[in-house]
Amino acid sequence: MRRDHRPAVAGVLAAAAGLAVGELVAALSRPQSGPVVAVGGAVIDATPTPVKEWAVATFGMWDKPLLLSGIGLVVVGYAAAAGMLAARRHQLGYAAVVLFGLVAAGAAASRPDARWTDPAPSALAAVVAGVALTLALRPLRPPPDPRRRQFLVAAAAVGGVAVATGGLAATLRSTGRQAAERLRAAVRLPAPADPARPLPAGVGPGFHTANADFYRVDTALTVPRLDPERWRLRITGMVGRPRELTFAELLGRPLTERDITLNCVSNEVGGPYVGTARWLGVPVAALLREAGVLAGADQLITRSTEGMTIGTPLTTILDGRDALLAVAMNGEALPFANGFPARMITPGVYGYVGACKWVTELEVTTFAEVDAYWVKRDWAAQAPVKTASRIDRPAPFARLAAGPTTIAGVAWAQRRGISAVRVQIDQGPWQEAELLPVPSIDTWVQWRLPWAASPGSHTLRVQAVDARGDAQTAARARPFPDGATGWHTVVVTVT
Ligand SMILES: Nc1nc2c(c(=O)[nH]1)N[C@H]1C(S)=C(S)[C@@H](COP(=O)(O)O)O[C@H]1N2
Numbered sequence: 001m002r003r004d005h006r007p008a009v010a011g012v013l014a015a016a017a018g019l020a021v022g023e024l025v026a027a028l029s030r031p032q033s034g035p036v037v038a039v040g041g042a043v044i045d046a047t048p049t050p051v052k053e054w055a056v057a058t059f060g061m062w063d064k065p066l067l068l069s070g071i072g073l074v075v076v077g078y079a080a081a082a083g084m085l086a087a088r089r090h091q092l093g094y095a096a097v098v099l100f101g102l103v104a105a106g107a108a109a110s111r112p113d114a115r116w117t118d119p120a121p122s123a124l125a126a127v128v129a130g131v132a133l134t135l136a137l138r139p140l141r142p143p144p145d146p147r148r149r150q151f152l153v154a155a156a157a158v159g160g161v162a163v164a165t166g167g168l169a170a171t172l173r174s175t176g177r178q179a180a181e182r183l184r185a186a187v188r189l190p191a192p193a194d195p196a197r198p199l200p201a202g203v204g205p206g207f208h209t210a211n212a213d214f215y216r217v218d219t220a221l222t223v224p225r226l227d228p229e230r231w232r233l234r235i236t237g238m239v240g241r242p243r244e245l246t247f248a249e250l251l252g253r254p255l256t257e258r259d260i261t262l263n264c265v266s267n268e269v270g271g272p273y274v275g276t277a278r279w280l281g282v283p284v285a286a287l288l289r290e291a292g293v294l295a296g297a298d299q300l301i302t303r304s305t306e307g308m309t310i311g312t313p314l315t316t317i318l319d320g321r322d323a324l325l326a327v328a329m330n331g332e333a334l335p336f337a338n339g340f341p342a343r344m345i346t347p348g349v350y351g352y353v354g355a356c357k358w359v360t361e362l363e364v365t366t367f368a369e370v371d372a373y374w375v376k377r378d379w380a381a382q383a384p385v386k387t388a389s390r391i392d393r394p395a396p397f398a399r400l401a402a403g404p405t406t407i408a409g410v411a412w413a414q415r416r417g418i419s420a421v422r423v424q425i426d427q428g429p430w431q432e433a434e435l436l437p438v439p440s441i442d443t444w445v446q447w448r449l450p451w452a453a454s455p456g457s458h459t460l461r462v463q464a465v466d467a468r469g470d471a472q473t474a475a476r477a478r479p480f481p482d483g484a485t486g487w488h489t490v491v492v493t494v495t
């Protein structure tokens, strides 16, 4: 007998209809409470650190779309199985649907920023999927119906509901995004009370990373799009005067503007997770001093709207460096992906210990009391940036013509500064590269070295020295737990 695929199809269509209704209700209320995003967020938080590290290293910025596709595949397989079960043993099939609803609702309820209503879209999705499954399977009940038509009609009806509802949910989401973009575009940035130094003459192109090219690393499956009118910043914990600020109050304070390089601890040697921007923001030290930090406190936990916690040593923020609660990046309000309306920027430490995006709370506390998100996952609590350098030109495995050319790249050691960059070609002597001028020790340094390229395969190696005279170590280390080390090496072919 030919195998009957109709129950499996019914299961998949019913799941699609259920999820579409769940996502529609979420789009109307709280987009992040949708079943798919809730489950994805829970998967990200529960993924063991080595797996997460591997995913970021292997897929880069594609990690989130791939995770969502993976969840989609699992749902399709599960729904097909539930459909086949339901066709044979009713109760088992519906138990599978209920289990699915419970898992999604549980994921939504367990998100750090969950509200009590958040499981509702998932619960509704399960109810709709159950009803749709019943409708789609009814024509297949005994006695056997020789005509295929009834099943096709039922399947088309369920599928139609899924497509129409899913389309509506997607439209609502995009309308919401446009409304948010208008609010962001309406932000008027005040002039800085303490402007950045003009860039020194001779700074190369690409010193500032354009906002569109700036790397993005975070755990947020849906980018938070906060309304600046409703946004509040709370200063809490071990302070004498807890307080709450509006966005307008934040913008009304004296603002500082600085060029600062930000990099991710997950960056491999030679990797792309580093960028330099001109940030405008409120000095965090001033905010904390006004609030009155109590004796014994040693950590600032910055908390974001979607539940991230980032822990920064208080000494780091209060030692005179330009730790900013930034509201602008390269002359415009922060892009949503980079933390609108406000984010931390702490020169000299990796992003996961000093650069919380979508910030809503500054909590003064102790390291003994609170482990931040990544510290709970075994990354180091203290993570000053390690001295690093990268060859950008020629690109790895480039083919270039013999003759005079330039080897160029960047090097960084925020808070210490870079005093020298050396390049080695094959087994030759280390050669001193030219350093282009920089505005401060908190940014990367662009470097270049002329090279008379001869035909053949060549290995280029780079090494930086920080301004204290400490050379970048050759020892290869993975990013976990406190940042990669090793010399960036590039192989090129000259013809
Ligand atoms: N809310 C929130 N803030 C966050 C993160 C996050 O996952 N959520 N990731 C941090 C990490 S690991 C880095 S490296 C920087 C990256 O900032 P960017 O995406 O603007 O480049 O943001 C930090 N701030």
Ligand SMILES: [Mo]
Residues within 6 Å of the ligand: 217, 263, 264, 265, 266, 350, 351, 352
């Ligand atoms: Mo990071």
